[in-house]
Amino acid sequence: MTQESHTTGTRERLLEVASELFAEKGYAGVSISEITGMAEANKAAVNYHFGSKEKLYQEAWRHAHERVTTLIPPDGGVADDQPAELRLRGRIRSGLQRAMHGDAIEFRIMRNEMANPTGLLHQVIEDTIEPLRQATQNILAELLGPKATEMDIQLCELCVVSPWLHLKHHKHASKHKGLAPVINEDMLEPVADHFTAYALAGIRQIRERIGQG
Amino acid sequence: MTQESHTTGTRERLLEVASELFAEKGYAGVSISEITGMAEANKAAVNYHFGSKEKLYQEAWRHAHERVTTLIPPDGGVADDQPAELRLRGRIRSGLQRAMHGDAIEFRIMRNEMANPTGLLHQVIEDTIEPLRQATQNILAELLGPKATEMDIQLCELCVVSPWLHLKHHKHASKHKGLAPVINEDMLEPVADHFTAYALAGIRQIRERIGQG
DNA sequence: ATATGTTTTAAACGATCGTTTGAAACTGGA
DNA sequence: TCCAGTTTCAAACGATCGTTTAAAACATAT
Numbered sequence: 001m002t003q004e005s006h007t008t009g010t011r012e013r014l015l016e017v018a019s020e021l022f023a024e025k026g027y028a029g030v031s032i033s034e035i036t037g038m039a040e041a042n043k044a045a046v047n048y049h050f051g052s053k054e055k056l057y058q059e060a061w062r063h064a065h066e067r068v069t070t071l072i073p074p075d076g077g078v079a080d081d082q083p084a085e086l087r088l089r090g091r092i093r094s095g096l097q098r099a100m101h102g103d104a105i106e107f108r109i110m111r112n113e114m115a116n117p118t119g120l121l122h123q124v125i126e127d128t129i130e131p132l133r134q135a136t137q138n139i140l141a142e143l144l145g146p147k148a149t150e151m152d153i154q155l156c157e158l159c160v161v162s163p164w165l166h167l168k169h170h171k172h173a174s175k176h177k178g179l180a181p182v183i184n185e186d187m188l189e190p191v192a193d194h195f196t197a198y199a200l201a202g203i204r205q206i207r208e209r210i211g212q213g
Numbered sequence: 214m215t216q217e218s219h220t221t222g223t224r225e226r227l228l229e230v231a232s233e234l235f236a237e238k239g240y241a242g243v244s245i246s247e248i249t250g251m252a253e254a255n256k257a258a259v260n261y262h263f264g265s266k267e268k269l270y271q272e273a274w275r276h277a278h279e280r281v282t283t284l285i286p287p288d289g290g291v292a293d294d295q296p297a298e299l300r301l302r303g304r305i306r307s308g309l310q311r312a313m314h315g316d317a318i319e320f321r322i323m324r325n326e327m328a329n330p331t332g333l334l335h336q337v338i339e340d341t342i343e344p345l346r347q348a349t350q351n352i353l354a355e356l357l358g359p360k361a362t363e364m365d366i367q368l369c370e371l372c373v374v375s376p377w378l379h380l381k382h383h384k385h386a387s388k389h390k391g392l393a394p395v396i397n398e399d400m401l402e403p404v405a406d407h408f409t410a411y412a413l414a415g416i417r418q419i420r421e422r423i424g425q426g
Numbered sequence: 427a428t429a430t431g432t433t434t435t436a437a438a439c440g441a442t443c444g445t446t447t448g449a450a451a452c453t454g455g456a
Numbered sequence: 457t458c459c460a461g462t463t464t465c466a467a468a469c470g471a472t473c474g475t476t477t478a479a480a481a482c483a484t485a486t
Binding site: 025026028029108111112114115116152155156158159161162163165166167169191194195197198199200201202203204205206209 | 239325328368371374376412413415416419
């Protein structure tokens with residue numbers, strides 16, 4: 001019998017602890033000693049299982065991202081053949097749900113990486129985010145009409161996605177209370193309605209502006 | 214004559230270099246050696262002039278914040294007696310201008326601090342941001358009408374300010390191209406118009422929803 | 427039970443961190 | 457010129473960083 005018996009293997013415990021710590025403190029702010037200490041593993045376990053701290057960082061993000069993507073689909077459960085308005089609401093709802101969802105580790109790591117790039121993740125993140133952006137832009141292109149330029153679409157995309165991105169920014173920044181409203185999971189549907197109504201009205205207004213030249 | 218003659222004193226050079234480096238890499242990612250090396254100062258100069266790395270961090274943020282606040286007033290140059298629609302456009306324009314403005318050091322430090330709190334700045338930042346939030350919420354309360362709840366106002370504030378906050382997030386994250394449209398200073402007015410039209414339409418829509426119960 | 431391959435462990439490595447020290451260099455007024 | 461005060465400097469401090477090493481502990485199949 002071992003001295004300590006865990007329900008999961010060392011490798012998985014390291015991934016779990018590392019993703020949480022990297023999300024909380026960023027890559028440079030976390031030491032291997034801290035990770036292995038909290039995971040009740042030996043200091044050398046990181047280099048044994050992952051080769052280096054950098055590899056562990058990349059694996060930790062992939063770990064967290066795959067989990068939330070299977071848990072919360074980005075289309076919000078709205079099929080492709082539904083009207084654009086509904087599909088937009090699905091995207092907003094999904095984003096909101098991710099913003100509220102538990103720890104939101106994958107997002108916090110991404111945020112740290114964007115604020116303070118190590119360069120270790122940006123290729124992986126970009127490959128993951130770009131398809132989502134493209135899908136949202138397709139919906140917006142449909143809503144804005146054929147006269148909309150690339151810039152029109154991108155500016156509207158910014159207005160649509162930034163609210164829940166910003167919500168995510170503050171959700172776990174407990175030391176910065178008051179900078180954004182706190183939203184719990186009960187309010188998912190009404191807040192999704194709020195954001196969708198706001199967004200659709202804004203988009204219609206932009207479409208009219210475009211039409212007038 | 215000294216070996217190297219600089220146009221500014223050591224203390225000011227340290228502040229300049231430190232604020233830029235802290236904005237780029239965050240508190241933990243910057244070493245005193247790196248700061249003093251780039252500022253062409255001795256390693257001990259930080260502790261002589263500021264007492265510690267932490268104090269230098271705080272002074273660097275204050276330094277950067279005071280500069281941009283005097284340069285770009287948060288009301289966008291719109292007087293208090295103007296209609297709420299115009300005052301809202303002033304806020305949006307000011308935010309956009311800060312997002313585009315040169316280095317945006319004060320924001321990048323704040324972003325790092327929110328993503329990865331050291332706890333050293335949050336009181337200072339909160340004291341600075343709260344009045345700005347209050348002013349924006351007053352405008353929104355006027356636009357949304359008397360039936361608007363606190364939550365209505367906060368959600369609309371989120372939709373109004375998050376686009377240019379998000380724009381700022383990406384402006385200097387050159388390693389993450391394509392995640393947001395790149396906007397240069399020539400487009401300040403048209404983009405401000407876009408955001409304002411979008412926001413006012415969204416706010417009107419929310420006001421109607423409230424009216425209907 | 428023995429051999430083989432995997433996983434964990436303690437210890438040590440060199441490098442770099444933030445900080446301290448005390449002397450040297452510089453400054454401006456008497 | 458001399459002196460007090462300020463600023464800069466190289467050197468060293470203890471601590472911690474990520475990584476390496478080699479032996480110990482473990483698992484598993486023959």
